Amino acid sequence: MADKVPGTEVIEEGALLTDGDQIVTVGRRPDVLSHSALARSDREVDEAVDCAGGLLLPGLIDCHTHLVFGGDRSREFEQRLEGVSYQEISRQGGGIRSTVAATRESSEQELRSSASGRVSRMCANGVTTLEVKSGYGLTLKDEEKMLSVARSLSERLPVSIHTTFLGAHAIPEEFHEKNDDYIQLVCEEMLPSVAKQQLADSVDAFCENIAFTNQQVRQVFEKARELSLPVRLHADQLTNSGGAALAAEFGALSADHLEYTDEVGVKALARSGTVAVLLPGAFYFLKEKQCPPVALLREHQVPMALATDCNPGSSPVDSLLLMLNMGCVMFGLTPREAVAGVTVHAAKALGLSDRGALKPGSRADFAVFDVETLSHLCYPIGVEPARMVVQAGCLTGPPHKAL
Ligand code: NIG
Ligand code: FE
Numbered sequence: 001m002a003d004k005v006p007g008t009e010v011i012e013e014g015a016l017l018t019d020g021d022q023i024v025t026v027g028r029r030p031d032v033l034s035h036s037a038l039a040r041s042d043r044e045v046d047e048a049v050d051c052a053g054g055l056l057l058p059g060l061i062d063c064h065t066h067l068v069f070g071g072d073r074s075r076e077f078e079q080r081l082e083g084v085s086y087q088e089i090s091r092q093g094g095g096i097r098s099t100v101a102a103t104r105e106s107s108e109q110e111l112r113s114s115a116s117g118r119v120s121r122m123c124a125n126g127v128t129t130l131e132v133k134s135g136y137g138l139t140l141k142d143e144e145k146m147l148s149v150a151r152s153l154s155e156r157l158p159v160s161i162h163t164t165f166l167g168a169h170a171i172p173e174e175f176h177e178k179n180d181d182y183i184q185l186v187c188e189e190m191l192p193s194v195a196k197q198q199l200a201d202s203v204d205a206f207c208e209n210i211a212f213t214n215q216q217v218r219q220v221f222e223k224a225r226e227l228s229l230p231v232r233l234h235a236d237q238l239t240n241s242g243g244a245a246l247a248a249e250f251g252a253l254s255a256d257h258l259e260y261t262d263e264v265g266v267k268a269l270a271r272s273g274t275v276a277v278l279l280p281g282a283f284y285f286l287k288e289k290q291c292p293p294v295a296l297l298r299e300h301q302v303p304m305a306l307a308t309d310c311n312p313g314s315s316p317v318d319s320l321l322l323m324l325n326m327g328c329v330m331f332g333l334t335p336r337e338a339v340a341g342v343t344v345h346a347a348k349a350l351g352l353s354d355r356g357a358l359k360p361g362s363r364a365d366f367a368v369f370d371v372e373t374l375s376h377l378c379y380p381i382g383v384e385p386a387r388m389v390v391q392a393g394c395l396t397g398p399p400h401k402a403l
Contacts, residue, residue: 007344007357008336010374016056017045018364021393026358051368054387055377057339058356059128059365061346062320064256064277064307066133066166068115068146071102073312086286086314087238090210096136096170099312103136103146111149118310118318119157123396125321126367126386130159131307131350133204135166138182140190143167147199158389158396160365162350164232165191165200168212168220183216187223195227202253202351206234207243214246221250230351236260237282248272254305254349258292259283266293270300275349277305278333278341280326281315294331304333305349306341321385324378335378364393 015032017024025035038045076089076098089095103111115132122130132150137143147163154161167186175182194200203224205217211234212220221231230253235243237257244265247255255261255269256277269276276297283291297304306327309315317323320342327333327341347356355363368388371377377385389397 005336005340005344008340008374014056016358016366018390018393021364023358023360023362023364025360049388051388053372054368055371055373056358056366056368057126057377058343058347058358058362059367059389059391060126060320060342061350061352061356062122062127062130062307062310062342063162063254063275063305063346063349064133064279064309065130066135066309066311067118067130067318068111068132068134068149069099069103069136069312070106070111070114071099071312073098073316076313087210090170093173095210095313097173099136100138100142100170100172104139104142108145108149111146112152115149115153116157119153119159121318122320123157123159123389123391124386125319125384126369126389127320128159128365128367128389128391129162129347129350129352129355131162131164133164133166133169134200135169135204135206138167138170138172140185140193143190144194144197144199147194151199158391158394160355160391162201162352163199164202164204165194165229166204166206167191167194168205168217170206170211179212179216183212183219187219191220191223191227191229195229200229202230202232204232204234207236207241207246208234208238209241210238214242217243217246221246225250232256232277232349236265240265244269244274244276248274253351256307256309257282258297259288259290261293263293263296266296266300266302269297269302275303275305275345277307277346277349278327278331279307279309279315280323280330281317282309283330284326285315285317291331294333298337303345303348304337304341305345306333306338307346307349321377321383322381325381328378335373335375338378339374364390366390367397 015029134146233247240260245268248268370385
């Protein structure tokens, strides 16, 4: 049932007790105040914070972003407004490849500086964990540069970063019509090096007629398995290429986009426990017509996450709260499903069991929003209601102050 999403029960008059970077207990206020950890004579509450009727949620998790990149794609935006399609721009050598050129030219410092701006805005709006993919370098040196920058973001900003190696994002110019040779480079040189340096927490690929075939993705996934790295997949975004089933076959943490996934793919995801990550920003920006199969995903109880897909080409957005609204309005999610999509299900998509829900032993990552209900969080567009953000037990907000 759409409105019974495990992990999204709302507690009225609730309270939360934390100790260091962990949650001790959560429940109704009188129960929390009488908790044994407080009743013990040697323990007192160091600090009590009145959330004044706000909505306290687990820290939000953006489980699919490409937020480290050089340049922008405003010229292609204009081309698209003139009627040239995303695929056509890609076939002409633009699209992902134009961001690859700009990213290769950028120093680590430049990439870190532009990415930090995006991450700061996300943090101020309640995000405490996010995933960042490579995929705009496409040489070993440039892919590692992107992953190092992504890793370094958590040193300066109050956020946990999960990194994903996306070497199989596009065929670089220098490998034109030599796709198999490029996949060999990804498998034989890039993946082992990235794994050895522990630069990536998972491996992704773009399975599509403008990118890589199922057979090529399979090679990447087999190598990832050999290196004990979990996988995820950009699947069935523009055509049904059997991407969801392929992701499921490899026990992927997530299959992402899924606009063209059919029931066979949905059933495969259900069997493998793979999370369906829905990306309404890209759907909107590319003016897609076909929605992901939300009713089927619901029927087969596939957990659905929502993410920004923050990138310069198909989803130039860093507001996860806007994705809540778009997920409801465009994909038909209930507000409860949408909020589960950026908390409990987003954590599952990253393979993280210590966050995404407010429960004893979980990380003390949470945010208080100036709204009354889950619905109020999803319904307005463009407001920023985060009043307080706590990451690993430390107050990192109020928002809009320098982080
Ligand atoms: O998730 N689909 C592939 N990758 C990105 C787009 C990247 C780009 O256009 O720069 C996506 O939509
Ligand atoms: Fe993406």
